[in-house]
Amino acid sequence: MAIFNTSVKTLALSILLFLSLGLTAHAQTIDDIPEEYLNQATMDTSAESKTESVSIDRPDVKKDTETEENLPYGAQLFRGQFSADAAISLNPNYVIAPGDKINISLWGAVNATQTTVVDAQGNIFIPDVGPVKVAGTKLGDLNTKVRKQIRTVYTDGVQVYTNMGTAQPVSIFVTGNVVAPGRYSGVSTFTVFHYIDLAQGIDHERGSYRNIELIRDGETIETFDIYDFLNKGLRPTTQLKDGDTIFVKPQLKSAAAKGEIRNEYRFEFANDVILGEDMLTLAIPSPSTTHASVSGTRDGVPFMDYLSLKDFKTAQIHDGDIVTFSNGETGDQLTITITGKHDGPQEMVVPYGTKLSEVLDYIPVDKGIVNIDAIQLQRKSVAAQQKKSLEESLSRLERKALSSAPISQSAASQKAQEIAFISRFIDRAKQVEPEGRVVVSGKDGLEDVLLEDNDNIIIPIRTSIVMVNGEVYNPKAVVYKSGKNAKYYINRAGGFSDFADEKGILIYKANGESIPYDETKVEAGDEVIVLPKLKLNALQVTKEVVDVIFKIATTAAVPIALFDD
Missing domain, CATH: 3.10.560.10 (Outer membrane lipoprotein wza domain like)
Structure with a gap:
C-alpha cells in the first residue's frame, strides 16, 4: 500500500491553519487570547504535528473507465476526495477519546502552556489542578469543562484556552x-x-x-x-x-435509468419490485421528459414497454431493468410485430428511434432451430411504394397494348387475342400485394436499421428444403443437396414448362433477396422461381411485360403466368 508522500507536510500546514483560526465553537474567542500565548500554542502544536502526525495508507487509485450512466448511484462519492482530507478535520461534535492530544494555555495570574495526552482512564493531568476527566466530552464543550475544573484551584485572574492537537x-x-x-x-x-x-x-x-x-x-x-x-x-x-x-x-436488486434525466445511474432497491414513481424520485427527469421505455425480462422472457410518465408512475420496475426517459410527443411510439419461430412477445411497443438490434435483443430464440442469418423485415411503407410502382408499370402496359394499331386483318385478329390475354394478366397482376420486404441480413451481418410503425420482423426457421415454383411442370419442395445448381432443382420439379424462359430464373434467398440464378448459388431455404417466356407477336409490349413480371417476382415472391388458357 502506498503512503501519500505529502501527508506529513499537508497535515502540519493544516494544523497551523486550524490553530491560527481557532475553534469558533469554544466559549473563548481568539480575540480574548494574548498573542504571545496563541503563538506559543501554535508553535508547540505544529512541532508535535510534524513529528507525530498520522499517515494515511491508501492503495493507488484505480482509474474509473465506466460511463456515468453505468455507475451505481453513490459511486460518485468515492473518487479520492475523502481520503485526501487532513487528519485534523475535527468538528465541535467530536467526542474526546483516550489517545487524543489536548493543548492547554493559561494566562493572567498564572502563565503556562501544556500539551497533554488523554490517558487510558480518559483523564488529562494539569499541574496544581490534578486529573480532569475529558473522555466522552464533545470538543465544543472541552474548553468550558477544563476552565471549570481549573477555577476550583485558581478562582480569579486566570484565563484558559484549550484546543485539540491531533485525534487518536x-x-x-x-x-x-x-x-x-x-x-x-x-x-x-x-x-x-x-x-x-x-x-x-x-x-x-x-x-x-x-x-x-x-x-x-x-x-x-x-x-x-x-x-x-x-x-x-x-x-x-x-x-x-x-x-x-x-x-x-x-448489492441489492437494481435498475438503471438513462436518457432525459439528471441522475443517470443504476439504483438499488431492497424489494422485488419498485414503482416507477420511486424511480422518478431518484432519477429526476428533465422538465421536457414525457415518456419512459422499460426493458428487461419477465419470467425469463425479454420484455419492453413504452409509457407516458403518468402511466410510468404505477409501472413495476424489476431487477435488471433499464429505463430510458425521452421527450417524445404523444404518438411518438412504434408498434412492432414479431412473427416466426421465437419465444418472445408477438407485439412490442417501442419509442420512436428504436433500432432493429434493440428489439432483437429482447427476442429469445433457439439458434439450433432459427436461421438468424435470414431475419427479414416487412415494412408497410415499402409495400405501398412497391404497389405504386407495380400499378404504374401495369398502366404503361395497358396503354401501349391498346394504342398499337394492326397493319392487316389477320394481325388485327391476333392483336385482339393478345389484348385479351394481356387484360387477364393485368387483372391478375392488380391483385398481387407486395410484401414490402427490406433486406436486413447479408454476408456482412445484420443491417441495424431504424424501425417504423407497424414493421413486421420475421424470424425464419432453418430448413433443408428448396422450393421450386413458376414455369415448371410440377412445382414442389425439393430436399437440399449441397453443391447442386438451380437446374438440378428444376429437373426435380419436372423440368421447364412450355412457357418457361430457361434463362429467366430467379433465386429468392432465405433472407428475402431476389438474385438471378447465375449470380448466386442455391442454399437451403431458398426458392427457385422460373419466369414465363413471352410469345407476343402483334403487340410491342415485351419490355413492359417483363418489367411487370420481374416486379411481381421480386416484391411478392409470386410467379405469375402470362397465359393460363
Missing part, C-alpha cells in the same frame, strides 16, 4: 464488497466514508450502497444507507474506534 490514530478494517479490502490507518475523526474511499470505493458490480454495517467487537452497532446521505444529508453517527470493521454487504 486508529486502524479500521474495510471488507466485504469493496475494491481493495484491508486494514487502513487514519484517525477517529474520519467517517465511514473516508475509510471506504481509502479502500478505493465500493465494487460497482457486487457491493451495496444501501446496506453497510459498522461492526465492533463482533456486534453490528450501526447500519447505514448512503442514499440517506445523498438525498437527506444524514451521516453515520457513530465515532470510529481502533479495530472497528466496516462491512459492505452484497
Whole structure:
C-alpha cells in the first residue's frame, strides 16, 4: 500500500491553519487570547504535528473507465476526495477519546502552556489542578469543562484556552464488497466514508450502497444507507474506534435509468419490485421528459414497454431493468410485430428511434432451430411504394397494348387475342400485394436499421428444403443437396414448362433477396422461381411485360403466368 508522500507536510500546514483560526465553537474567542500565548500554542502544536502526525495508507487509485450512466448511484462519492482530507478535520461534535492530544494555555495570574495526552482512564493531568476527566466530552464543550475544573484551584485572574492537537490514530478494517479490502490507518475523526474511499470505493458490480454495517467487537452497532446521505444529508453517527470493521454487504436488486434525466445511474432497491414513481424520485427527469421505455425480462422472457410518465408512475420496475426517459410527443411510439419461430412477445411497443438490434435483443430464440442469418423485415411503407410502382408499370402496359394499331386483318385478329390475354394478366397482376420486404441480413451481418410503425420482423426457421415454383411442370419442395445448381432443382420439379424462359430464373434467398440464378448459388431455404417466356407477336409490349413480371417476382415472391388458357 502506498503512503501519500505529502501527508506529513499537508497535515502540519493544516494544523497551523486550524490553530491560527481557532475553534469558533469554544466559549473563548481568539480575540480574548494574548498573542504571545496563541503563538506559543501554535508553535508547540505544529512541532508535535510534524513529528507525530498520522499517515494515511491508501492503495493507488484505480482509474474509473465506466460511463456515468453505468455507475451505481453513490459511486460518485468515492473518487479520492475523502481520503485526501487532513487528519485534523475535527468538528465541535467530536467526542474526546483516550489517545487524543489536548493543548492547554493559561494566562493572567498564572502563565503556562501544556500539551497533554488523554490517558487510558480518559483523564488529562494539569499541574496544581490534578486529573480532569475529558473522555466522552464533545470538543465544543472541552474548553468550558477544563476552565471549570481549573477555577476550583485558581478562582480569579486566570484565563484558559484549550484546543485539540491531533485525534487518536486508529486502524479500521474495510471488507466485504469493496475494491481493495484491508486494514487502513487514519484517525477517529474520519467517517465511514473516508475509510471506504481509502479502500478505493465500493465494487460497482457486487457491493451495496444501501446496506453497510459498522461492526465492533463482533456486534453490528450501526447500519447505514448512503442514499440517506445523498438525498437527506444524514451521516453515520457513530465515532470510529481502533479495530472497528466496516462491512459492505452484497448489492441489492437494481435498475438503471438513462436518457432525459439528471441522475443517470443504476439504483438499488431492497424489494422485488419498485414503482416507477420511486424511480422518478431518484432519477429526476428533465422538465421536457414525457415518456419512459422499460426493458428487461419477465419470467425469463425479454420484455419492453413504452409509457407516458403518468402511466410510468404505477409501472413495476424489476431487477435488471433499464429505463430510458425521452421527450417524445404523444404518438411518438412504434408498434412492432414479431412473427416466426421465437419465444418472445408477438407485439412490442417501442419509442420512436428504436433500432432493429434493440428489439432483437429482447427476442429469445433457439439458434439450433432459427436461421438468424435470414431475419427479414416487412415494412408497410415499402409495400405501398412497391404497389405504386407495380400499378404504374401495369398502366404503361395497358396503354401501349391498346394504342398499337394492326397493319392487316389477320394481325388485327391476333392483336385482339393478345389484348385479351394481356387484360387477364393485368387483372391478375392488380391483385398481387407486395410484401414490402427490406433486406436486413447479408454476408456482412445484420443491417441495424431504424424501425417504423407497424414493421413486421420475421424470424425464419432453418430448413433443408428448396422450393421450386413458376414455369415448371410440377412445382414442389425439393430436399437440399449441397453443391447442386438451380437446374438440378428444376429437373426435380419436372423440368421447364412450355412457357418457361430457361434463362429467366430467379433465386429468392432465405433472407428475402431476389438474385438471378447465375449470380448466386442455391442454399437451403431458398426458392427457385422460373419466369414465363413471352410469345407476343402483334403487340410491342415485351419490355413492359417483363418489367411487370420481374416486379411481381421480386416484391411478392409470386410467379405469375402470362397465359393460363
